[in-house]
Amino acid sequence: MYSIGIDVGSVAAKAVIFDGKNVIAKKMIPTGWSPKESGIALYNSLLEHSKIDKNNIRMIVGTGYGRIALPFIDHKVTEITCHGKGAHYLDADIRTVIDIGGQDSKVIRLDEDGNIKDFLMNDKCAAGTGRFLQVMAHALEIDVSQLSDIGRGAEPQNINSMCTVFAESEVISLMASGASKESIAAGLLQSICKKTYSLVSRVGAESKVFFSGGVSKNLLLREYLSEKLGVEIITSEQSQFLGAIGAAVIGFKK
Amino acid sequence: MRPAIMEEVEALRGINSVKIKEASEAGKKVVGMYCVFSPQEIALAADAITVTLCGTKQEPIEDAEKELPRNLCPLIKSSYGFAVTGKCPYFHFSDVLLAETTCDGKKKMYELMGKIKPMHIMNLPQTAQGEEALELWKNEMIRFKGFLEKQFNVEITDEKLKSAIKLMNRERSAMKRLHKLNAHKPAPMTGMDMMLSQWLKGFNVDKEAGIELIERVINEVEEQMSKGIYAFDEKAPRILLTGCPIGSGSEKVLKILEESGASVVALENCTGYKGLDVMVDEDIDPITALAQKYLSTPCSCMSNNNGRLDLIERLAKEYQVDGVVDLTWQACHTYNIESFTVKNFVKDKLNLPFLQIETDYSDSDAGQIKTRVEAFIETI
Incomplete structure (x- = not known):
């Protein structure tokens, strides 16, 4: 039996299949304009890609801001709990999660059992x-990943x-005054770091500190944050899937 | 199942505004008040009607922002917006206004509002501690009494004050009994209905009829309880809501909490239980008794405000709460800063989960608040 999370x-829809021990399939697509349609498309393509029969899926748990738009899920749980x-699930020693996604950022403190403390x-x-980074990268005419x-x-x-609106004007003024793209990019990441x-x-x-969400892919920001907080910050290839993995883990136990 | 009598309570929306018009046209004087610090008894002793004018709706904020800064608490903007737009019948029919120097935003807004209608400002001390604070507040009671006597050309005798005190104590004790029904587990009333009953009563022209209605609500709820009918089931997490005042139109957080499955059993805020806790002493000089009662209000505009922590602790125990939610309006500095103290107290001393929500009257952040509230409930 399997569960799906x-x-x-707001930017990407992520889904995983969990067999109680391992994540055996995962998929990510852009959310686009309709969280409902992208949710359905993602679900279908995940099943197709994993070749797992629908009947073997015991539980589907939805999370993220689009969770309310998904007609096929059994439960919805907030992205914070997920x-x-x-x-x-990834590392039982994690006590703090910093998650920066497309439209929100959050900090979650965990106890030894992965329950939310604060x-x-x-x-x-x-x-x-x-x-914020997307808009700024656009102003700099580069891709956010650069x-x-x-x-x-x-x-x-x-x-x-x-x-975001005022910072974009500030970036444009800086460019006009001759500041380098490199120094502006670093400045933008510093400003996110401070916030x-x-x-x-x-x-x-509290250690270990885990960084998740799409923005966690930004290595320089992670280094800035680690220096500012004075703790090591870990992340994982799967960090963007953290919410989906949590949802699947919760679903498997239900 | 919602008590059927709540329909009668809700009908007050229409009835109250007609009654105030009729009373005003029949020559009754109306005193519009803004705060739980306002000594209603003095106005009642002047044979006037008291109404609560504290703005709880988003609607007039846009107009208020033509004159007030945008970055100001929505309650202040809403109150002022109703005054300048003439959209509130209770403001319209108020002969005089009473306000207090509570927070900085309010007292500066009142300077502007005072240009629209005759307004009396009571100078509230910044602390409730010490003889001097009480003396000052007593003098403010006397000054307000003098203001009304002059405005309405009446004499406010001690006898009239004493009977107004008795009437208001009866109203308080009826409201208090209503609140205490929700100390029962599970709660027989939703927090929304509790809030609504108290809020609508604030516009009630006839005090006796208001008390009678509240008593009938109590009777009906008690009858439902005896049949095992409750608003929530036993498993619903029980929440104490503290912080800034709320009313119809600014019930967003309360509504989201209950829509997410929580039972809001205790309303500690000043539109809830805060002003009901202490009665006015009926056995001493009425002015001293009024000064004592109103000065004891544990509002964040006081420094310090440890009384609020005591009240939260008492209510948390009495209402068997599972978590505390602190609502602060944007730009309400006193409640916003105090939230840190409340958080530490609730988490460390009461060992209860705590959530602060800072928002305004608009629905723009309803989605984010829902996520936060649901996550909070998931942790309980």
């Missing part, structure tokens, strides 16, 4: 999230605005 986020369980989420604006490599080694520009640091400081960062 499906995490429909990230906690997902992190605990959590904090950013408020309703996109400051310090993946969306920010880390381009910024490495550069002296970061000071970027004061946290608001995340203040969020993390409110609940504390």
Whole structure:
């Protein structure tokens, strides 16, 4: 028997199949404009890709902001609980999860059993999230995945605005004044680092600290954060799937 | 099952506004009040009607922002918006307004509002501790009494004050009994209905009829309880909601909590139980008794405000709560800062899960709040 965890986020929809021990298949697609349709497409293609019969799926748990739009799931659980369980599955010693996704960032504190002790989420604006980096990368005419490599080694520009709209104007002014792309990229990552640091400081960062969500793929940001917090920050190839994995783990136990 | 009498309570929405018009046209004086610090008794002793004008709706905020900064608490903007747009019948029919120097935002807004209607401002001390604070507040009671006597050309005697005190104590004790019904596990009433009953009563023209209605609500709820009918089942997590005031139109967080399966059993805020906890002493000089009662209100505008922690602790035990949610309106500095103290107290001293939500009256962040609330409930 298997369980499926499906995490429909603001930018990407992720799903995994779990056999009680291992993640045996995973898939990610862009969420696009309809969380419902992308959720259904993702579910079908995951089944097809894994060649697992629908009848052997015992439980489907949905999470992420799109969870309310999925007609085929058995349960919905918030991404906060799912990230906690997902992190605990990957490494039972994880006590803090920093998750920065497309439109929100959160910090989750866990106990030894992967239960949530405390959590904090950013408020309703996109400051310090993946969306912020996407908009800024666009202004710099680079892909968001290049920010880390381009910024490495550069002296970061000071970027004061946290608001995505104002920061974009600030970036454009900096470019006009002749600042290098490299220094602006580094400055943007520093500004996310500061914002995340203040969020993390409110609940504390107990080791091990795990970094998840799409933004965790940014190596330079991870280094900045690790330095600022004074702790080692780990991540995993599967970090973007953390919510989906947590959902599947919860589903398997239900 | 919702008590049938809640329909009668909800009907007050329409009835109250007609009644206030009729009363005003019949020559009755109306005193509009903004806060739980307002001594209603003094206005009642002047034979006036009291109404609560504290703004709880998003609707007039846009108009308020023409004159007030955007980055201000929604309650202040809503209250001012209703005053400038004339969209609130209770403001319209108020002959005079009473306000207090509670928080900075309110007292500066009142300077502007005072240009629209005759307004009396009571100078609230910044602390409830010490003889001097009480003396000051007593003098403020006397000043307000003088204001009303002059405005309405009446004499407010000690006898009239004493009978107003008795009436308000009866109202408080009826409301208190209503709240205490939800100390039962499972709770017989939703937090939404509890809030609504108290909020609608704030516009009630006839105090006696209001008390009578609340008593009938209590009777019906008790009857349902005797038949085993409750608003939630035994397993629903029981929440104490503290923080900024709420009312119809600003019930977002309360509603999301209950839609997510929590039973909001205790409303510690000033639109809930806070103002009901302490009665006015009927056996001493009425002005001193009023000053004592109102100064004891554990509001975050006081420094310090340890009384709030004591009240949270008492209610948490009495209502057998499983978690505490602290609602703070954006730009409400006093409640926002105090939330850190409350969080530490609730987590370390009471050993209960704690969630702070900072928001405004709009629905723009309802999705994010729902996620936070659901996650909070999942941790309980």
